[in-house]
Amino acid sequence: MGRTIVEKIFDSHRVDNPFGDIHVIRLDAVFCHEITTPIAINDLEARGKDRVYDPSKIKAVIDHVTPAKDSKTAIQGKILRDWARRHKIRDFFDIGHNGVCHAIFPEKGFVRPGYTVIMGDSHTCTHGAFGAFAAGVGTTDLEVGILKGVCAFRHPKTIKIDITGRLPKGVYAKDIILSIIGRIGVNGATNRVIEFSGHAVESMNMESRMTLCNMAVEAGATCGICTPDMTTLEYLWEFVKDEFPSKEAAMAEFSHYKPDPDAVYDKIIEHNIGTLEPQVTYGYKPENVRSVREMEKTKIDQVYIGSCTNGRIDDLAAAAEVLQDQKINSGVRGIVSPATPKIFNEALERGYIKIFMDAGFCVTNPTCGACLGMSNGVLADGEICASTTNRNFNGRMGKGGMVHLMSPATAAASAISGYITNSNLYQG
Amino acid sequence: MKKFNGKVLFLDRADINTDEIIPAKYLTENSKQALKPYLLEDLELDSFLAERDIAGKSVVITRSNFGCGSSREHAPWAFEVNGINLVIAESFARIFRQNMFNCGMMAIELPREVIDRLFSVIDQKDTELETDLEKNVFKISANGKTEEIPFAISDFDRALVEAGGWVDYADLKY
CATH class of the missing domain: 3.30.499.10 (Aconitase, domain 3)
Structure with a gap:
């Protein structure tokens, strides 16, 4: 039976399958920021387990309140900063080098097709743009990720959204994702992964794909995900060129994470954008x-x-x-x-x-x-x-x-x- | 193991989000206890006043997609430090639901018709709930009557509740 992108990723990362319906997966990266990580750090210290599973796989940034605005936010920054130094986390970004987590981590080449990523931030779904499984989690999941390099998920059913038609001038990926959320609702993809496909997605650059995947969680989705292709490869090439003899070889590797033609979806939605106008929200x-x-x-x-x-x-x-x-x-x-x-x-x-x-x-x-x-x-x-x-x-x-x-x-x-x-x- | 019993707080709206449960401006706190006064501060409901309705409650019954939005575990913590460790809803946002069980708390789904009936027939001011985790039954007492409502909990979620949360469970196993 054919598999979706996320089923392929889970199959290659599964370390345990407790009770048959839970997938404990190995993590390729754990991202951290100064709002949700300090309490995890404090709790690990209190438990006498102030360790990290692999400092090279942990990436940290101070981004939510920077420069610090008061004593409390200064303390949050300090807890993260001291922890990053203590554990020799090389990829830690502080004042002068820091930026919004879901923009700076992709820019540094930290996300690859087939990767598994968690972060204590709901918009972690952004990184699915690279053909990765990236999910927002709470502080406890983050804490276990930091300590053990694993996270547990229920079976990831996938909704495929086939975006068809040519995007009108002055209309953007943001308008597309707003129109999709308006159509399926804030609960429309809960406990599901959304696979974005179709010609409109294939012709988008990585920035637009990130905008699309970023708001998947606003429909309740665990992750938004795009099929890795030459656009993905060109974006990542400067970071992966030493690992592959050629772009063709890299693309062959990335192609393992394309969905099978006979993959089984929970639902397939065709979303035509040929006549889409600029969109805006009202209400809450x-x-x-x-x-x-x-x-x-x-x-x-x-x-x-x-x-x-x-x-x-x-x-x-x-x-x-x-x-x-x-x-x-x-x-x-x-x-x-x-x-x-x-x-x-x-x-x-x-x-x-x-x-x-x-x-x-x-x-x-x-x-x-x-x-x-x-x-x-x-x-x-x-x-x-x-x-x-x-x-x-x-x-x-x-x-x-x-x-x-x-x-x-x-x-x-x-x-x-x-x-x-x-x-x-x-x-x- | 924790008990999941006590007076019920009814929140009659779908899609109550984590910003309503605990606004982002309080995420600069580095202790759970500090969140206590701010639970549901931005929730605007005709039938609800935070300063009047939260004290003394141990259980929340609410509608669909509860806890949508941010990943902040501050939302379950804000309930926990107010003595609430069980939320019953038609459905939950994924991260909120997982965060509850990860903390050894419970987020239990009941069918829409059962939730509808609880909202329409039960005296919302004076309802008590007792959880029987051996029989998987809630005993709901109101209007001088007690009703038994069965619920489902997966083996994994039960294991997390029994272990007291995901850190202890994962640390033993992985």
């Missing part, structure tokens, strides 16, 4: 999705461009294209957070940072900050934010604030007008 659930056209009278107080969903160079490029020679509305506060130092540098070199600043944006250092109302752009009660992030939950960016999720192009256009607005890049 990511499934509350409409076209931007239907929301155009909505006045906004703040625009936020950044996060693990849309803080990458292509996202900044799309926003900068809209903002070129424009000023943002005087009633709007604009904030842009390039997701990593590399992205920040590239945005500088390409002139995007100047475009943002000339338009009236505040450009911050790479951090998760505003997305979850922790720092760098918290909303006041009653304020409305046009945001390129992934969650519009009540209070997410600040108590009493409303978040409308959208693409960077839509966010940039909305900053200029002061209302939710379709970008001039969209020609519907």
Whole structure:
């Protein structure tokens, strides 16, 4: 019987199969940040088990609140920093070198097709873009991952979403994933992996695939996953070129993690994007999705461009294209957070940072900050934010604030007008 | 082994997320106990007031997709430090459900019609629940009557509850 991508990954990583329906799998990487890891570290110390299973497979970053904003966040950073030093974790990224975890770890080449990855962060599903199984977990799973290098999962049923049609101009991966969540709901893929396939996915670059997979968890999915192909290989080649004699050899290896043609899916959904318009959320659930056209009278107080969903160079490029020679509305506060130092540098070199600043944006250092109302752009009660992030939950960016999720192009256009607005890049 | 008995808190909405259970601004705490005053702080429900309704409760009964959103284990911990170690729902988000069992707590699913009936016929102010983990039965007492409701728990989840959580289980086995 044919197998899905995740079934192949589980088969090659299974170390135990307790009670028949649980798969304990070996982990190729454990990612850590300063919000969910310190309590795991403290607990390991308290148990007298302050060890790591393999320091070369643990990657850590301070990203949620950086630089520290108060004593508590300074302590969280210090616990992670001291632990990384103590255990000789080489890949630890601190001030000056740090960025949003789901942007910086792929950028460093830490995720490969067929890998298994966990992190104490629900948006770990982002890394499935590389044909890996990557799942968000709680602190206890993280703690066991750090100590033993294993994690337990129930059998991973897969929903295949076949994305067909040609993406209209000015419409992006963010609009696609919003439209999918709007269609299947916040509970539509719970306990499932979503395999994104179809011509639209094959023609996407890795940045767009990461945006797509990033929000799989907003439909409840364990992981979003894309089939590894030449696009995956080209992105990773600089990191793997010493391991393979040729690109063909690397592709042969990566191809082990393509789904079989007769793989068995829990469900197959065809999702046509040929006439898709730019999308935006309303309300407090990511499934509350409409076209931007239907929301155009909505006045906004703040625009936020950044996060693990849309803080990458292509996202900044799309926003900068809209903002070129424009000023943002005087009633709007604009904030842009390039997701990593590399992205920040590239945005500088390409002139995007100047475009943002000339338009009236505040450009911050790479951090998760505003997305979850922790720092760098918290909303006041009653304020409305046009945001390129992934969650519009009540209070997410600040108590009493409303978040409308959208693409960077839509966010940039909305900053200029002061209302939710379709970008001039969209020609519907 | 822990007991899973006591007064019931009813939360009558689907898709209650982890930001509503414990807002992100409290994730800078490095102890579980510090989370106690903030449980369900951002949950806005007509029938619910955190400062009035949480004290003295040991069990939550709620609707579908409970605990969706973030992976924060602070959500189960915030229940735990308030004395709540059992959540019964029509369904759970994966990470929240796993986090509950990983902490030796329980997240049990019941069919929609059973949950619907509990919400419609039971006195939500004065309901007590007792868990019989040998017979897999909840005994629910309200309105002067006691009703037995069977539930299912997988062998793995039961093993985690018996071991007191995943760290102890995994440390012994792997």
